Amino acid sequence: MTTLSTQIQLASRPVGWPTHDDFRRVVVELEPLAPGEVRVVNEFISVDPYMRGRMNDVRSYTPPYALDATMTGGAIGRVTESESTDVPVGAVVSHQLGWRDVAQGDASGFRVVPELPGVPLSAYLGILGMTGLTAYVGLLEIAHLAEGDTVFISGAAGAVGTAAGQIARLRGASRVIGSAGTDEKVALLTEKYGYDAAFNYRSGPVRELLAAAAPDGIDVYFDNVGGDHLEAALDAFSDGGRAALCGAIANYNSDETPAGPDNMSNIVTRGLTLRGFTVGNYLEHFPAFQHDMAEWFAAGSIVFDETVVDGIDNSVDAFLGLMRGENTGKMVVRTAV
Amino acid sequence: MTTLSTQIQLASRPVGWPTHDDFRRVVVELEPLAPGEVRVVNEFISVDPYMRGRMNDVRSYTPPYALDATMTGGAIGRVTESESTDVPVGAVVSHQLGWRDVAQGDASGFRVVPELPGVPLSAYLGILGMTGLTAYVGLLEIAHLAEGDTVFISGAAGAVGTAAGQIARLRGASRVIGSAGTDEKVALLTEKYGYDAAFNYRSGPVRELLAAAAPDGIDVYFDNVGGDHLEAALDAFSDGGRAALCGAIANYNSDETPAGPDNMSNIVTRGLTLRGFTVGNYLEHFPAFQHDMAEWFAAGSIVFDETVVDGIDNSVDAFLGLMRGENTGKMVVRTAV
The missing domain is CATH 3.90.180.10 (Medium-chain alcohol dehydrogenases, catalytic domain)
Structure with a gap:
């Protein structure tokens, strides 16, 4: 046979x-x-x-x-x-x-x-595999999420984004803000995934949308998008802010060279840290991730x-x-x- | 009186x-x-x-x-x-x-x-004050300089740059590369300040000049310039590279908004860390800096x-x-x- x-x-x-x-x-x-x-x-x-x-x-x-x-x-x-x-x-x-x-x-x-x-x-x-681990490592190991942080997540309705929003909340973020590309996804973020605020990035300049959603600034940015989202985050950061750069889907299919953020000088003046990562280099965190996720699933804390x-x-x-x-x-x- | x-x-x-x-x-x-x-x-x-x-x-x-x-x-x-x-x-x-x-x-x-x-x-x-401390903190605390690293320093003939090149060498860098804006400064870098390689950034595209000076890539970038220098460094970085962003004199007097690097996606794919800092937030390192500098001066290791x-x-x-x-x-x- x-x-x-x-x-x-x-x-x-x-x-x-x-x-x-x-x-x-x-x-x-x-x-x-x-x-x-x-x-x-x-x-x-x-x-x-x-x-x-x-x-x-x-x-x-x-x-x-x-x-x-x-x-x-x-x-x-x-x-x-x-x-x-x-x-x-x-x-x-x-x-x-x-x-x-x-x-x-x-x-x-x-x-x-x-x-x-x-x-x-x-x-x-997804949530229990590399996708969930990506969100977990990005927030905790790369961006050093701390209790009370205001967190912004771009591409928030995606696989990594929906995991990241919930993990941020479970690990003590005081405010979680997300962006997505349709009104339906934006509604899902606040209604199902526990985001405090969310916006449709197609509805205006991301800089303005983020400034309105985070009037007191952000401490952590989890970047799945790049481009104008990263630029907006650099403007919104409080001093000492930390970005975990996970992806830049905005640029993946472009055959033009994208311009970088026009406000890179904020990295110096506000003492920011931008750190890129790929989950494959952080597989040693899988046991801790599995342990936490199993607890959160058992408690019904994860959707x-x-x-x-x-x-x-x-x-x-x-x-x-x-x-x-x-x-x-x-x-x-x-x-x- | x-x-x-x-x-x-x-x-x-x-x-x-x-x-x-x-x-x-x-x-x-x-x-x-x-x-x-x-x-x-x-x-x-x-x-x-x-x-x-x-x-x-x-x-x-x-x-x-x-x-x-x-x-x-x-x-x-x-x-x-x-x-x-x-x-x-x-x-x-x-x-x-x-x-x-x-x-x-x-x-x-x-x-x-x-x-x-x-x-x-x-x-x-200068060298024994905030300028020297800036170089010291940037390399050691921000960029986590390690023995064997290849280090690139922009604005290398300036006050911070000349200090940084020597500190990098004294702390174990295997190769130190600098950029400056005149041929006289470039000569000074290799002849007086112990740089292994240096280039005049006005003599061609910085990307090409750095690639030629660092054919095996760089591990640490100390950025005094921003703009095309940061872009070139992002191209030259080996995986896990670290940038200490100290200044961006290229942009200070511009009344136009500068475009950021067009290769930000390297931050993700190579797992890079970009970290901005201002020395005023790291004054607790002054005693260690003073101690090391006094030793280096006594040994005649610093010019x-x-x-x-x-x-x-x-x-x-x-x-x-x-x-x-x-x-x-x-x-x-x-x-x-």
């Missing part, structure tokens, strides 16, 4: 916005398992903003995606065959083999997930949204939708349909 | 480059000393780039200079009369009363200087230059010359002529 795996490959490097032509669907016949290997039928695969950067052939924190190779990234599934005693048949595992419906490889590349009661598997790609797209063949559409901001919360593709 | 004090006041707020019309010379008749007060005949007064910022009426780390009031700032002189037992006649003192030839006030505003043998008093306004302008009446010219980069090392005005 042969097993087929449907996979999505990068066929060409996008210039500006990716299109379907930049990707290719292939069906691969899998080899029988070698000793130590496992085979996993995926349930969900993750699409994330950072993937856009990896489609370019430039130096970055992760190597660029290879052309004509399957898109890698977070995924979760169940083991259906195993030649490893560490990772038995039936185990739920997460891995980084990405956009394919069936994955296989050495067991060391698969991590058995300790399931929490009542939590869907997709959440381990989350997912945008689920069905079918491996729709992975590119899911990714493009994410780039356009069509998701609320974590965007995942359900491969087991 | 009356005592007269010649003082330079700010008469109007400069727009763009300051002119002589923005200042006013006054001669003030000093009151007899009150109990607890001292009178000091200044030997040197300090002119510094940060003073340009204080001439504007904007929020900053120090309040703006008041109009029609005497310019304040660092100065050093000898006590000629004293109604204080703490600060006796004959003591050498530093203070912040700025651009005047005779200063007086409560003794608490005057700090007795522990003189090192063979060091001119002007040095306590320094000064550009001395004679006469309180030439203070404005000294300041304008500083803004134009006419100084090498610390710019001071000798008032005792």
Whole structure:
């Protein structure tokens, strides 16, 4: 019996916005398992903003995606065959083999997930996985969130943003402000995610919108957007403010060189710290994160949204939708349909 | 007997480059000393780039200079009369009363200087004063200089830059690179101040000049300039690089809004830290700085230059010359002529 795996490959490097032509669907016949290997039928695969950067052939924190190779990234599934005693048949595992419906490889590349009661598997790609860890590390390790801080989070209705707002609150922020790109998302921020104030960044200059939402200034900025949002934050910062720079989705699909903030001198005069990070360098915080998250889930203190797209063949559409901001919360593709 | 004090006041707020019309010379008749007060005949007064910022009426780390009031700032002189037992006649003192030839006030505003043998008093306004402390704090506390680091310093022939290059070397940097605005200054950096490489930033795009001088990248950037220098540093940084942002003289006299670096996304992808600081918030490091500097001076490990302008009446010219980069090392005005 042969097993087929449907996979999505990068066929060409996008210039500006990716299109379907930049990707290719292939069906691969899998080899029988070698000793130590496992085979996993995926349930969900993750699409994330950072993937856009990896489609370019430039130096970055992760190597660029290879052309004509399957898109890698977070995924979760169940083991259906195993030649490893560490990772038995039936185990739920997460891995980084990405956009394919069936994955296989050495067991060391698969991590058995300790399931929490009542939590869907997709959440381990989001709020309980790298997405949640990104929010946690960014606020606590990078921006040194302190009790009483006023926190501004851009792209607040996204997967990282919705996690960050709640973590900020649970860790003592006195005021949490978010930006999002539609009125529906803005309403969700204050009504569901506990933000004190939120604004639609399409409704005016971000500088003015943030100044109105944070009349007494901000202490911490969690940046998912870059561009005019970072500029607005630099204006709003109180002395000693700290920014965790996580992403700049505003620029990912631009083929023009973006101008930086025009108020960089505030960094000197207000004694600000801007610090960029990528979660892959902070995996040692995963146990502390898991511990805190399990407590918060048990206490009912965490809510989350997912945008689920069905079918491996729709992975590119899911990714493009994410780039356009069509998701609320974590965007995942359900491969087991 | 009356005592007269010649003082330079700010008469109007400069727009763009300051002119002589923005200042006013006054001669003030000093009151007899009150109990607890001292009178000091200044030997040197300090002119510094940060003073340009204080001439504007904007929020900053120090309040703006008041109009029609005497310019304040660092100065050093000898006590000629004293109604204080703490600060006796004959003591050498530093203070912040700025651009005047005779200063007086409560003794608490005057700090007795522990003189090192063979060091001119002007040095306590520079390498042994706030200027040296700025370099020391910026490298060690802000940029966390580590042994083996490659360090880039902009405005390297200035007072802070010449101190920073030597401190970096003394604290274990493996390669120190500097930029300056004339070929003479560039030569001085490598021939006198121990820089491994230096370039004239007027001789080409800073990005290319820095890339050529630091083919293996930089770990630490000490920024005195901002603008294209910061942009070049962001391109040259190795992963985990750290910038101490000390000043941005490139922008001080601009009445246009400067564009920020076009490569801010490197902050995220390379995990960089940009941190602004002003030395006034780090005065607790003065004892450690004094200790290290005394040792380095005793060992003959520190050299320094000064550009001395004679006469309180030439203070404005000294300041304008500083803004134009006419100084090498610390710019001071000798008032005792």
